[in-house]
Amino acid sequence: MTPPGIQQMGLPGQCNEEDSLQILQRFSEWGGNFIDTANFYGRGISETILGKWLEGQPRDKYVIATKVFFDMGCENNVNNQGLSRRHITDSVVKSLERLRTDYIDLYQQRGIYSICYYVCFRGLFSGKIKRNSRPTEGRLGWVADNEEERQQQALPGYSSFDETIFKTLDVVEAIAKKHSRSVPQVALRWLLQKDVVTSVIIGVRTLQQLDDNMGAANGWALSQEEVSTLRFSSQVNGMQQLDDVSQRPLPYPYEFVFKLNKDRYNSSTSYYVQSQYS
Numbered sequence: 061m062t063p064p065g066i067q068q069m070g071l072p073g074q075c076n077e078e079d080s081l082q083i084l085q086r087f088s089e090w091g092g093n094f095i096d097t098a099n100f101y102g103r104g105i106s107e108t109i110l111g112k113w114l115e116g117q118p119r120d121k122y123v124i125a126t127k128v129f130f131d132m133g134c135e136n137n138v139n140n141q142g143l144s145r146r147h148i149t150d151s152v153v154k155s156l157e158r159l160r161t162d163y164i165d166l167y168q169q170r171g172i173y174s175i176c177y178y179v180c181f182r183g184l185f186s187g188k189i190k191r192n193s194r195p196t197e198g199r200l201g202w203v204a205d206n207e208e209e210r211q212q213q214a215l216p217g218y219s220s221f222d223e224t225i226f227k228t229l230d231v232v233e234a235i236a237k238k239h240s241r242s243v244p245q246v247a248l249r250w251l252l253q254k255d256v257v258t259s260v261i262i263g264v265r266t267l268q269q270l271d272d273n274m275g276a277a278n279g280w281a282l283s284q285e286e287v288s289t290l291r292f293s294s295q296v297n298g299m300q301q302l303d304d305v306s307q308r309p310l311p312y313p314y315e316f317v318f319k320l321n322k323d324r325y326n327s328s329t330s331y332y333v334q335s336q337y338s
């Protein structure tokens with residue numbers, strides 16, 4: 061669910077409460093059961109709306125995940141953010157109240173996990189971003205209106221998109237056309253088929269976007285055996301093609317580590333991390 065009230069985070073607004081409740085219900089009808097939120101999303105509004113919906117559902121049917129770290133802006137003191145015992149304890153109590161439940165299935169600190177999010181990267185993989193055509197809608201369009209003040213790593217500006225990004229988009233679009241799928245579906249499927257990815261978190265604004273995203277989950281796959289006829293290689297399957305075209309140079313010390321270990325792998329397994337420098 062994309063939380064309403066997101067203007068409080070300095071970003072353009074998304075869906076309202078009514079739309080959010082409809083999206084949650086449709087997600088459940090699709091068979092979805094993992095719902096991710098955070099106390100900071102909309103300064104508690106996201107948890108509140110989720111709690112309103114969850115109250116009318118069989119609680120043990122869903123895995124509810126929320127997060128702690130950021131300043132909620134409720135009190136002006138040094139203990140109002142971070143991972144101190146006091147802040148975590150206080151945040152848990154308030155999240156439980158907003159979620160209208162007596163337990164949280166997964167409580168996360170803001171950090172790095174193997175659960176992927178921002179899969180479409182604020183609309184980059186929406187199918188609407190093209191070379192030499194600055195976006196005019198969505199969050200990328202909002203940033204493009206004033207990149208100097210609005211651009212950040214989580215909200216990139218169009219001018220920061222390099223040729224690697226556009227080549228990746230070219231490949232994704234070609235594979236999407238070949239499979240009669242949308243660009244977001246290919247991006248999601250690409251991740252879902254990676255053995256190092258635990259799960260993928262989607263975020264949508266409309267029921268149409270939700271239905272499209274859920275179409276990546278089953279009924280088709282990027283086959284490791286299919287021979288690609290796309291422009292970047294005529295002998296590489298779809299998964300490897302996407303991996304290759306999106307590859308970026310590794311910074312130190314990762315480049316150094318991979319170079320030293322490029323010939324080391326466990327021959328008893330069917331997979332290993334292969335260095336781009338081998």
